Amino acid sequence: MMMGKNTVATVQEQKRNGDRITMLTCYDYSMARLMDEAGINTLLIGDSLGMTILGYEDTLSVTMEDMIHHSAAVARGAKNALIVCDMPFMSYQVSVEDAVRNAGRLMKEGRANMVKLEGGASVCPQIEAIVKASIPVCAHLGLTPQSINAFGGFKVQGKTTDAARQIVEDAKAVERAGASMVVLEGIPAPLAELITRTLSIPTIGIGAGAACDGQVLVYQDMLGMFADIRPKFVKTFADTGSFMKKAFADYISEVKSGVFPAAEHTYRIDEGVMETLNKEYIK
Numbered sequence: 065m066m067m068g069k070n071t072v073a074t075v076q077e078q079k080r081n082g083d084r085i086t087m088l089t090c091y092d093y094s095m096a097r098l099m100d101e102a103g104i105n106t107l108l109i110g111d112s113l114g115m116t117i118l119g120y121e122d123t124l125s126v127t128m129e130d131m132i133h134h135s136a137a138v139a140r141g142a143k144n145a146l147i148v149c150d151m152p153f154m155s156y157q158v159s160v161e162d163a164v165r166n167a168g169r170l171m172k173e174g175r176a177n178m179v180k181l182e183g184g185a186s187v188c189p190q191i192e193a194i195v196k197a198s199i200p201v202c203a204h205l206g207l208t209p210q211s212i213n214a215f216g217g218f219k220v221q222g223k224t225t226d227a228a229r230q231i232v233e234d235a236k237a238v239e240r241a242g243a244s245m246v247v248l249e250g251i252p253a254p255l256a257e258l259i260t261r262t263l264s265i266p267t268i269g270i271g272a273g274a275a276c277d278g279q280v281l282v283y284q285d286m287l288g289m290f291a292d293i294r295p296k297f298v299k300t301f302a303d304t305g306s307f308m309k310k311a312f313a314d315y316i317s318e319v320k321s322g323v324f325p326a327a328e329h330t331y332r333i334d335e336g337v338m339e340t341l342n343k344e345y346i347k
């Protein structure tokens with residue numbers, strides 16, 4: 065297991081050594097501490113927080129302020145993980161200048177170590193300019209959730225020859241533009257394998273099979289927090305949703321019945337003090 069601070073250089077070395085890179089989404093200080101102490105390589109402040117934390121139906125409403133707020137909280141909790149922060153919808157698409165300025169804010173105010181943006185050849189000018197500003201970039205290809213309206217929903221991408229070739233070409237283009245890493249989401253496993261073998265930068269898969277250089281999952285999915293959301297590519301590593309709900313229900317019932325708080329959860333006071341106060345106040 066990697067000890068010490070994970071950096072762009074260490075994750076790239078992991079690719080060369082065949083040491084799989086681990087990434088989880090993370091949106092707050094307490095989770096960052098737990099994941100970091102468990103030895104995760106990289107934490108992604110994904111704009112999925114729009115859905116998992118803020119309850120929107122997609123990622124499109126997420127703002128720069130949302131990303132900065134959550135990224136800074138994660139950065140305060142993580143000692144060793146490389147912090148990757150998503151650039152939200154419309155923070156980089158309009159102009160190269162916007163992209164550099166907003167990437168800079170995620171680094172300065174959000175304390176990220178790397179920014180992630182969605183798209184291939186069409187965002188290469190943005191990637192080049194951000195990298196020129198000494199900000200490492202992770203690209204994101206395949207099922208890119210900021211494009212759900214163009215895709216017509218959350219659908220697996222790259223299934224035809226043309227579509228698959230386009231993703232390979234986009235992967236080569238983002239590498240040439242200076243990206244340090246690329247997330248491959250929702251594409252067939254053999255296509256992700258070909259891209260992983262073609263690129264010298266690491267690929268991180270989600271719904272892209274086992275041949276990627278690393279894997280990422282949304283933590284609410286892998287912790288089974290929502291029984292109604294179980295996509296095919298997710299493995300539930302712990303069923304914490306039902307575990308947490310039982311703890312909440314036990315708390316409610318113990319407060320109502322008076323079982324909690326018990327003597328061991330209460331502070332004492334000298335009896336004489338209370339005798340005096342009781343005489344004064346309780347008639």
Ligand code: KIV
Nearest residue numbers: 089110111112247280
């Ligand atoms: O926003 C996010 O959580 C992501 C991952 C699904 C890769 O981009």
